[in-house]
Amino acid sequence: MQPLKIGNLKLKNPLLLAPMVDVTDLPYRLVCRKQGAAMAYTEMLNLGAIIHENKKTQNMMKTSKEDRPLGIQVTGNSVEDMKKAVPYFKNYDLVDINCGCPSDRIIGNSSGSHLLKTPEKIKSFISCLKNEGCIVTAKIRLGFKKNNVVEIAKEIEKAGADALTIHARLASESYNVPADWKWIADIKNKIGIPVIGNGDINSGQKARQMLDIADGAMIARAAIGDPTIFKQILYYLKTGKEKQSTLKERIQSFREYIKIAKNYDLVEIPRIKRLGCHFIKGQEGSARMRGELMSLQTLEEIEQFVRKI
Ligand SMILES: Cc1cc2nc3c(=O)[nH]c(=O)nc-3n(C[C@H](O)[C@H](O)[C@H](O)COP(=O)(O)O)c2cc1C
Known part of the structure; x- marks a missing residue:
């Protein structure tokens, strides 16, 4: 390279x-x-x-x-x-x-x-x-x-x-x-x-x-x-080979995102929810999951939601 x-x-x-x-x-x-x-x-x-x-x-x-x-x-x-x-x-x-x-x-x-x-x-x-x-x-x-x-x-x-x-x-x-x-x-x-x-x-x-x-x-x-x-x-x-990521790996990145946002005092609930919807897209039941995520109000609720995935 x-x-x-x-x-x-x-x-x-x-x-x-x-x-x-x-x-x-x-x-x-x-x-x-x-x-x-x-x-x-x-x-x-x-x-x-x-x-x-x-x-x-x-x-x-x-x-x-x-x-x-x-x-x-x-x-x-x-x-x-x-x-x-x-x-x-x-x-x-x-x-x-x-x-x-x-x-x-x-x-x-x-x-x-x-x-x-x-x-x-x-x-x-x-x-x-x-x-x-x-x-x-x-x-x-x-x-x-x-x-x-x-x-x-x-x-x-x-x-x-x-x-x-x-x-x-x-x-x-x-x-x-x-x-x-x-x-x-x-x-x-x-x-x-x-x-x-x-x-x-x-x-x-x-x-x-x-x-x-x-x-x-x-x-x-x-x-x-x-x-x-x-x-x-x-x-x-x-x-020379493609290797798709798993939902687990993606969600791990989302967890890290939330953790770093907290550390740097950059928590913005609407942004976190919007990004979260992207992390779960394409998964079975993702429409329902997105609906649930968008209805949450607090960071604690979002963190709990992410722990469940
Ligand atoms: C949500 C979103 C926000 C973007 N914001 C910017 C930006 O701030 N500055 C910029 O130069 N381009 C911005 N773009 C354009 C991208 O940097 C990029 O040029 C474009 O999406 C094409 O690349 P892609 O096919 O990999 O998406 C944005 C694109 C998206 C989807």
Whole structure:
């Protein structure tokens, strides 16, 4: 397996946990790291909220010494805000610029995937961060409505980014449209910085195929409710064989998630219940189990529920 290097960061393997809103908080990242994720990111955090020390954002910025290497992913539209936010980045190994979020709220703020329409803005963010000595990456899609990924990737490299992550869909495309990996292979041939491929990796075989065309494989949905996906992929990379996880293993990860959330004072009942539903999906009787979980009110009740599974 080729080691993946981003700036001076050397990853122990090429598997990265994607940034995900309402999922990749500190406990989730730690649980995925235990299963083999070599790198993780905070969920996307708004630059304004970082600078104004918004309470929820500060919770999502929490990290620990085991939570390494770690990227902070930011969204915004102002280079001034980016500059003001730099002092808050000192606990992270790199800063990742979100150029892919398709939500109306983020696009309406000229950030996220809207930035794909304004490559010069992305470049000014990268230059600003490089001038401040940060390791910088960008996570892009193939384009907003029109594919301009080659132009964007080249501009990002020229501006001095240390790596590029490509979620191989247009911002206008839903998950129903398969990610188009040929663009990842194409960009890998056209730029010199590491390319991390993302979109639809949910098995060892898919990760292997991605690593045949890119330097790293980033996993999002397949890790929701199943952090063991990283262990499964690493097993495949070693042996060429798929090995599914058991419900028991998944529930063990969920227990660990709750324990770590308690330790770091990050218990949010709705989030724990939502995540818990993912951990039990696909099991016999899971619809009834989800109903029961969603009806619970306290952490003690949830812990008792989990003990019963
Ligand atoms: C619940 C959820 C939250 C997400 N939040 C973010 C985010 O904060 N930042 C980001 O760049 N992408 C975000 N994404 C997109 C993923 O990082 C990833 O690019 C996309 O899901 C494709 O990867 P996958 O096929 O492995 O799921 C999110 C996706 C999901 C499902």
